[in-house]
Amino acid sequence: MSSELRRSTLPSRFFWLLRVWLCAVMLLMPIGASAQDADTSTDISSFVLTKEGAPDYLAWSRVAERGERVLEIGRASDQALSELRSEIAQWRGLFKSAQDENSIRIDTLKTQLATLGPEPEDLGSELAVLAQRRKELNAELSKAQAPVKEAEESYARADFLVREIDSMLRTRQTDQLFKLGPTPLNPAAWSTAFAALKKTFATAASETRNAWGSDAQRRDLQADLPVTIALLVIGLVLLTQSRGWLIRLGGRLRQMRKGPSRGVVGFVISLGQVIAPMLGLSAFLIALNLAGVLGLRGQAIADALPAAGLLFFVALWIGTRVFGAEASHASLYLPSSVLRAEARINVTLLGLLLGILVVLRQVGAAEAYSESTVVVLAFPVLVGASVLLVRMGRLLRRHLGAQDSGNHSAFRTRVISGIGRVCEAVGFVSPIAAAVGYTAFAEALLLPTILTLAVLAVLEILNVFVKAVYATVIRADDEIADQALFPVIVSFCLLLAALPLLALIWGARATDLAELWAQFLNGFQMGSTRITPRAFLVFAIIFVGGYAATRALQATLRSSILPKTNLDKGGQNAIAVGTGYVGLFLAAVIAITGAGIDLSSVAIIAGALSVGIGFGLQTIVSNFVSGIILLIERPISEGDWIEVNGQMGYVRDISVRATRIETFDRSDVILPNSDLVSGVVTNYTRGNSIGRVIIPVGVAYGTDTRCVETILREIAEAHPMVTVNPSPAVIFQGFGADSLDFEIRAILSDVNFMLSVKSEINHEIARRFVEEGIEIPFAQRDIWLRNPEALSGGATTPKADLADVPAQNLTRDSFTVEDMNGEGEGDE
Incomplete structure (x- = not known):
């Protein structure tokens, strides 16, 4: 394969992609970026x-x-x-x-x-x-x-x-x-590789010395000497001191603020830990270019330094933000400061090794190194990165992935543990593959894994930042922000935005993503209509507008128009709910029409599906139709006291599927509307709140029944909740087993107070009966013993002697049996 093809392989593009993306994130212009x-x-x-x-x-x-x-x-x-x-x-x-x-x-x-x-x-x-x-x-x-x-x-x-x-x-x-190349373990290639690298740096130093000794270069340097010195000083100061200054500044600003705003300030200040050193590196390189001391080889090395420096400083920033020195400042939890320091060191060294690999690749391309030389020089870097990746995987799996649900959710724990295992596996496989000769495969496996970890870390940092911003805006604490939906939506959108970058990292070409985007914009065919994102957006806008208009109309009806009519509360609710359903239906029809979606071609399919859906949802449809009947006929209304299927309470809400009643013990019961339409429903307050109360009363035998009737009537008529017309009635029900049974039957002006009226009348009955000397009896029972000898420990008691026991001594609560010898007494 040609050298041009090797330079356009997957691992070479990773560094360019990472450089471009991170520069855009940090608001820096990529220096010396060469996109292949x-x-x-x-x-x-x-x-x-x-x-x-x-x-x-x-x-x-x-x-x-x-x-x-x-x-x-x-x-x-x-x-x-x-x-x-x-x-x-x-x-x-x-x-x-x-x-x-x-x-x-x-x-x-x-x-x-x-x-x-x-x-x-x-x-x-x-x-x-x-x-x-x-x-x-x-x-x-x-x-x-x-x-x-x-x-x-x-x-x-x-x-x-x-x-x-x-x-x-x-x-x-x-x-x-998957091309098998030369192995880096071949000792014959070591001397050639190190000799080539030594020659490159020696040539670069020689070119610098020659340029420094040139008279023309000295004149140019003297002309630009003030600017060059200023840039060198600025660059060195920013490279060596800016990060420490910003860390101290961030600490002071956080101490001056309270609550979630500390996290917002800390994140904004932390961005300077990347921007300031990169500006310093840029100033330093510009000064070297103005001095003109760089030759061709030196310029090739200098062109690779911005990308290498960006990788290093971003790795420093990620390590500090994700594994902070203080547990409260860390995005991911580690139990001790030693483990957090180890994680920061591992992340920083990974960035440093990736930067060295970028420089090697850039120099190798400029010097046209042989494939064996590139493999030998890159192998130690790959091994070091693999070791660091294994260490990071163990930290994630053993410490982050082992946290209980008090610190992390179960899903988060499994994800972190899974990422740790993947890192360990990649860290073991990559150097073995590179040692065998599959260097391209090793790089294509190792480098995307590291870059993916970096992207996920940045997403985690942004997730914490979004929560802090949300908590600051709504002036809430961190716990409320953790449970809020808005930060979750924003973080999910950030994850979606990172998917194209992850696809590029793992080998997808820009044209592949462009093709997917073109297919997405082209939409999909449904019948004779093509559904495109534009059509969906038009549908969403029209439907949301119709939905908002419908809700506004419902609110106006409920608050301004319907209260001024003579309709009861149930009728007002029926009109408002019906208006909502009609509005939503019209909004959907108008949105479909406005988007240009023709559903006539799918009418047959919809008809076939409706049969199966009808069987599966027949209960829901039945409840829906029953809800419409309830809203139209209104046999019950909100606030009614009803009893259905043994459930008694007040109707609190009537929807199209179910009705909610509140029982007297303050619990909510959801009843399907079909039960209210097809079942037996008792409505105690339908139309008015008048209702009857029945209070049973028992008196002892021998009591004057007319006197009892008079007393009970006086008590009922004296109660303020009992109506005068019709007047209360006292009924002598009959002769009970233990008492003479009476009933007070009275009509109450408000049946909702039935229990309190019963209680007050019973209190008054007890007081008047005590004053009149009327006894309220307890239950009477006669007990006959068939085997009295069992009560005397097996002694036989003649039946004739049992007749001598007075019957009045055998009461409801106890009885006494004396045996023939008069020795014992038994209770039951």
């Missing part, structure tokens, strides 16, 4: 258009034939394939636009044909005028659709070629990834 992009854009002017502005299909045919030949031969370089793909992709975009040509004319002709009705099976049965007109319209429609059909055919051909080129590039990438 596989796609080279083709200007739109390269397309050949006809005078009418349509694509020149003859020119496209030549391009397509050239692409087919290139794919058939399969010898073109990656760069040539990428350029060809870019050209064909832009042709494809032109054909996509051409498919919308004559759309208005085509729709008009179809409408005209529809007005003529369906074409009859018997051609002779139609009027000659209509047949002639139908023939003319069909001819015009075919003519209008011809360019569209040609564009569709060309689009399909271009899309096939693009996919074939992508497949070939991915195949080459896979072959390069």
Whole structure:
């Protein structure tokens, strides 16, 4: 494989991707960034258009034939394939636009044909005028659709070629990834590799000495000496001192603030720990360029330093933010300061090794090192990075992944433990693969894993920052922010935004992502309608607007209009709820129409599905229909006291599926509406709150019944809740087993106070009966003993002697039996 192809392999692009992304995050301009992009854009002017502005299909045919030949031969370089793909992709975009040509004319002709009705099976049965007109319209429609059909055919051909080129590039990438190269363990290659590296630095030093000794260079240096010295001083100060200054500044500012705002201030100040050193490094390199002391080799090394420095300083920042010196300042929890310090050191060294690898790759490309030399020089770096990755994996698995649910959720614990295991596995496999000779595979496995950990760490840091900002804005504590939904949504959006970067890190090409985005924008076909993101966005906007308008109308009805009518509360609620359902239905219909979605083609499928859904959801549908009946007929209303299926309480809410009642013990019971429609419901307060109370009373035998009746009537009539008309009644029910049974039957003005009225009347009955000397008896029982000898320990008691026991001594609570010898007494 050529050196050009090796420089465009997957691991080489990782460093460029990381450099560009992190520079954008830190608001820095990438210095010396060289993107080896596989796609080279083709200007739109390269397309050949006809005078009418349509694509020149003859020119496209030549391009397509050239692409087919290139794919058939399969010898073109990656760069040539990428350029060809870019050209064909832009042709494809032109054909996509051409498919919308004559759309208005085509729709008009179809409408005209529809007005003529369906074409009859018997051609002779139609009027000659209509047949002639139908023939003319069909001819015009075919003519209008011809360019569209040609564009569709060309689009399909271009899309096939693009996919074939992508497949070939991915195949080459896979072959390069699993290519067996020279092993770094070959001692014969060590001397050559170290000699090449030594020669590079020796040549760079020689070029610097020669440039320093040049008279022209000295004059240039003297002319720019003040600026050069100022930049050198600024660069050295920022590189050596700025991070410590910012750490102390952040500590002081955090001490001056309280609550979640401390985290916001700490995050903002911490960004300077990357920005300030990078500015210092940039100033230092600019000063060296002004001094003109760098030769070709020195310039190649200097061009790699910004990316290497960015990796190092970002690793420092990630280690400090994720594993802070203080547990309260760390995004991830570690139980001791020693473990946190170890984690920070591991992260920093990983960044340093990646920076060294970037410099080696840049210098190797500039010096055209042999493949064996690059492998030997990169192997120690890969081994060191693998060891550090294993150490980080063990920290994550043993300490972060082993925390209980008090510090981390179960899902978070499993994820962290899983990440730790993956890091350990990659750390063990990568150096073995590199030692065998699969260096490209080892780098493609190790480097993306490290960069993925960096991306996940940045996402964790941003997650903590978002929670702190949210808590600061709403002036809440951290616990409330942890339970809030808004920070979760923001963090999820950040994760989605990071997915393209993760795809690029793991080997996806920019053209692959562009292709996915194009397919996403193209939407999907549903019947005769294509659902695109634009159509979905229009649908969402119209529906949300209709939903908001419906809720506003419901609020206006409930607060301003309905209270001024004579409708009861249940009727007002029925109108408001019905308005809501009608509004939502209209909003959905208008949104579907506005988005241009034609669902007529899926009506048959929807009809078939409705049968199965009807069987599965028949209970829900039954409750829904019952809820509509309840809202229309209103046999019960909110606030009614009802009893259904043994459940008694007040109706608190009536919805279309279920009704909520509040029982007297303050618990909520959800009743399906079908039970209220098809079952037996007792409504104690329907229409009015008048109801009857029945109070049973028992007196001892021998009591004057007329006196009892008079007393009970006086007590009932004296209570303020008992109505005068109809007046209360006292009923002598009959002769009970233990008492003479009476009942007070009274009508209450408000049946909701039934229990309190019962209690007050019973208190008054007890007081009056005591005053009148009327006894309220307890239950009376006569007990006859069939085997009295069992009570005397087996002694026989003649039956004749048992007759001598007085019957009045055998009461309800106890009885006494004396045996023949008069020795014992038994109780029951």
